[in-house]
Amino acid sequence: MPKNSNIFTLKIGGEAGQGQQVAGLTFAKACARGGLYTYDYSEYPSRIRGGLVTYQISVGPEPVYAAYYDVNLMICLSKLSFDHCKNELVSGAVVFYDSDKFKIEQSELPKDKNIKLYPLPLATIVKEATLKPITTNSIAIGAVAAMLDFNIELLNSMMRDIFASKGKEVIDMNIKAIKTGFDYATQNSNPKEFKYDLKTKPEKSAKGGPASGGKDKVVITANEAVVLGSIAAGCKFMSAYPMTPASSILHYAAKWAERSGMIVKQPEDEISAIHMAIGAGYAGVRSMTCTSGGGFALMAEGVALAALTETPVVIAESQRPGPATGLPTWGGQEDLRFIANVGHGDFIRIVLAPGDAKEAMFLTPWAFNLAEKYQVPVVILLDKFISEGHESVDELVTTNVKIDRGKILTQEQLDKIKDYKRYELTADGISSRAFPGMKGGVHIANSDEHDEHGFTIEAFDAEMRIKQQDRRYKKLPSIIKELPKPRFYGSKSAKTTLIGWGSVKGAVLEAMKALPADKFNFIHFTAVAPIDAEEVKKLIKGSKKLWLIESNKTGQFGDLLKENLNIEFDNKILKYTGIPFFPEELIEKLK
Amino acid sequence: MAKPQDFNTHVTPTWCPGCGNFGLWQGFKESLSELGLEPHQIAMVFDIGCCGNGVNWHNLYGFHSLHGRTVPVAEAIKMANHNLKVIAASGDGGGYGEGGNHFLHGCRMNFDITLLIHNNQIYGLTTGQASPTTDTGMETKTTPSGQLEQPFHPLQVAIPQGASFVARTFAGDIKHCKEIFKQAIEHKGFSLVDVLQPCITWNKVNTFQWYKERIYKLEDENWNTKDKDAALIKAGEWGEKIPIGVLYVGDQSSYESQLPQIKDKSLVEQGVTSGDISEFLEEFK
Known part of the structure; x- marks a missing residue:
């Protein structure tokens, strides 16, 4: 696969329970503190110990919207992780492996790629440096820093924050482990030959001492952003x-509940x-x-x-591949048609689908406003890729969250009403x-x-039935007007228009960086139901060819658009492996 | 002060003439009145069925939920606004069958809500099928050769499951209904009142007469409502003799009373304002 030269990708592989996700996230935050941008992706099985768990992170000097497939540097904590991932290694890649646990022969490396293989005997290093086994991840991250000429102080600052509650001894031990890993890799491998470095900023702090890193970015998932968005929206x-x-939506809400004032309840079931x-x-x-x-x-x-009681409710649904238990820890966009039609009977379903954490942050208050103003259920539709993938973003805007609760009577207003009608037949349907x-x-x-x-009422009063059902549907035109508009990316004159929704956004935007502007443009939908047909018509008016991109088998959103607009797609890029689109594969398909 | 009839609406009940629900309803309205409650101070969640249709002739904040789904709605209303008296009403099908899981866990969560079960041991509005409390051997539309299953014993489930107020009353005794309902509503915790309520149309076995011949009042025996073990055994008494009255009262704290979020004000009183997320953002830096 071709690679974007501004992007560096690190992968850590091992067994479940070895802490590679924590180590990876520590590195991600250190990068963000150094002014770099990151996007990560983790694969793990439905088990707590053993198996294969990988964490990969792509880093660059400009915003990174997706994790890349090609791996430049890999830390293998298990043999299985090497066997599974070795074909992702690109030319000139470096592999560190825990040589105290297993061996990798030179002959096992992919041919003609000039991949360098270095042992990293973690247990021996721990013993010789009189560290504790729990610090092996810090040692590994230290080795990564050595290869990249990465400002080690950024990692130290992470240790000071992560272990703040554990005390100086734990902090110092981890800082020592980082230094130990850094020194080991410097002496036993050849960082100078490795063609990647991660230059961070600021090089030095204002006082001239070592930089501790700026904290102007957040490294965040869409799930976490939904919780923040709900607090900002006044959800209690x-x-x-x-x-x-x-689950992490529930975890963060519960963790912050006493501080945010939200009551968070885990009941007996989803019903x-x-x-x-x-x-x-x-x-x-x-x-x-x-859920x-x-x-x-x-x-x-x-x-x-x-819907029938006209009670506002917001439901965040993070998709994984189905049907049934499906692929429980993997991702996809397979629930759209189900959600857009959920429930028996005719009623309006609003479905918002953020493409990343930033969109999740501002669409969540939007969902609450729509739910209350129109007294309808609203679904925020996510998937594993953005629910668990951390993205570094310049700080989220947290002020000016507008709250619109719609028509709610105060006691004073109610006192003046002689005969209150909860389901009054109004002109706007509300x-x-x-x-x-x-x-x-x-x-x-x-x-x-x-x-x-x-x-x-019974249908003996058919007239009232019609009036009430028609009233509820009177809300539809106003709802459509208030939905977030599809967003157009790229040049109007491009040969192909790519249409997608939700999490496909990141990989597409990355692919756009690598391809000439006249190849394709992109329309990204964050409101996937109801469809604003007039708006879509306007947007695709000048399009020569329409391509669809979705993470499912049947092109569900394409079918929804077809139903509403009677349009045909010239091509469909559909992936349903449980794994996200990588920029490289899109570049191949779109070039 | 609201009188019993102030809890009526203009709608005439659709229950069959002679239905056990009428006595239950009268006792219920009298209990609300004697407790000094006003219609707007009560939120009542109704199930689907004959009991559920009652939402139309109860003048209070009624929420007509889905079949089996009264308890979770009631629990959340209590969390959102604990100043309300929150009551859930259901038949034996919705309460113990379709809503069985909510019942089981509602007991141990112990929210300050009252669950009234209109228990007639049969499905009424769906025209006479077996219910979870139908006695073994009873012939119904769906068990024409006799019910093969053992009946569900709600009180014997509720006591060990953590309900803090467990009682039974009889729709044929309005005064007894009223007294039990008053205690249940006043109790600070999950209160189950299983109301023996004859279905005169579909249940020709468990009639008013059948119950009258069997029931006796615990209060006449100076029953100790604090003895959990004895209550559990007493709750299993069914057949020749059936006890009614308060079987068990526990003193565990209600769920919502332990929530710091609503220590000073209910969620509803707090209103909807944008929360400050800056302190939480620090975790992601």
């Missing part, structure tokens, strides 16, 4: 049942989770739940309940909410079709 209630790859979120929304607070496809299947009836506890607002929030007060 989350009920969720753990499911990979959505309870969505009904709790609905109960809290009905009572008058902003509420959400999160993956299998859990969302259990929530389906609840989404319909929210009826005012009153919350339990308010005087004069008593009504039925009814899962049966109902009249303006909420009393159950």
Whole structure:
């Protein structure tokens, strides 16, 4: 595969439980503190110990939107990780392997690539330096720093922060381990021959001492951004049942709950989770739940309940490949059609699909506003790639989060209303909410079709049924107007227009960097349901050829567009391996 | 102060004439009135079925949920606004069957909510199928040769599962219903009231007469509601003699009373304002 020369990729492979993800993330943050940009991707099996776990991180001087396939430097903590990943090594790559545990023969290296193989006997190094075995990851990261001429003080600053609560002894031991790994690699390999370095800034601190690194960037996943976005949106209630790859949403919300003031509840199942979120929304607070496809299947009836009772609820769904248990720790975009049609009966489903952490951060408050203003369920659709992939971004904008709760009556307003109607037939389709506890607002929030007060009707009153169903659909044009618009990237005059949504964004933007501007442009959707047909027509008006890109088998979003616009695609790039698109493979396909 | 009839709406109940639900309903309204509650202070979550249809003639904040889904909705209402009296009402099918998992875990979560089960040992609105509490051997539409399963014993499940108030009453005794409901609503924790409530249309076995011949009141025997082990055994008494009254009262704290987030004010009173995330962002640097 061709490679983008501005990008360096490190891969750490080993068994589950060896801490490569923590080590990798430490390196990622050190890079970000040094002014570099990173994007990472981790593969792991559905087990806690053993097996194969890899962590890869691509680093560059400009923003990096996806992890690259080609590996320049690899740390192998198990033989299996070498065997599995050796074909990803590019010409001139360097491999360190834990020679105290296993051996790699020169003959096992890919031919004609001039790959350098260096033993890194971790147990021996630990023993000789009188360190503790727990520091092996710090030693490995030290070796990486040596190869890259990387400012070691940035790693030290990470150790001081990570182990702040563990005390000076632990900090000093890890700083020593980094230095030990750095020195070992310097003496026993040949960093000068390695053609990559990672020049960080600032080289020195203002006072002339060693740089401790600026903290102007955050290294963050979309899941973490959803939690931050929900706090910024004033969400005070989350009920969720753990499911990979959505679980970290629940973990972060729970970890911060007492400080953020959010009540975070893990109930007995996903059915309870969505009904709790609905109960809290009905009572008058902003509420959400999160899950993956299998859990969302259990929530389906609840989404319909929210729709008919017109209770706002936000659901973050992070996709993994299905059907059934599918590939539990891998990624894909296979739930779109299910979600866009979830629940029985006719009702409006809003689905927002951020393409990265930054978009997750600002689309989350957007989702809450749409849910409350239009009194509908809103899904934030993520997938493993962005839910677990850390991206370094210039600091997220946290101020000016606008909160729009729509039509909510105050007690004072309610006092002036003689005959409050929760489901009043209004011109814009939106009826005012009153919350339990308010005087004069008593009504039925009814899962049966109902009249303006909420009393159950039967189809003997067909006229009211039509009026209520039509009223709810009156919201649709206003909703469509308020959805985030698809974004156009690249030159208008390009030969091919690529259409995608959600997480494919990163790899496409990386591929665009490497290809001439006239090859293709890109329309990225963050609102995938309902479809704003007029807006799409405008955007594709000048397009010569339409290509679709999605991480699923059938081109689900393409079919949704076809349904709404009757358009055909000239080509479809579809991947459903559970692994994300890499920039290199797109460059091959699009060049 | 609200009178029992203030909890009526303009809707006439659709229950069959003579349904056990009428006595239960009267006792319920009287309990609300005697507790000094106003309609707007109560949020009540209804299941689907004959009990659930009652949402239309209860003048209070009614939430008509889906089948089996009363408890989680009620629990969340309590977390969001603990100033409300929160009640869930369901039949034996929704409460113990479709919502069985919520019941099981609702007991041990111990939110300050009251769960009223209209237990008639049969499915009413779906026209006479076996329910979780149908006695072994009973012939129903779905068990024409007799029910093969053992019946579910809700009280015997609720006590070890952590419910802090466990009681049974009988719809044929309005005064008893009222007294039990009052105690259940006042209790600070998960209160289960299993109401024996004859279905005169579909259950020709467990009739008013059948119950009257069997029930006896625990309060007449100076029952010690603090003795958990004895309560568990008593809860299994079924057949020739059936106890009604309060079986067990525990003193464990309710879930929401332990939440620091709502120590000073309910979530609803706190309102919706943008939270400051700057301190959390530090973790990602």
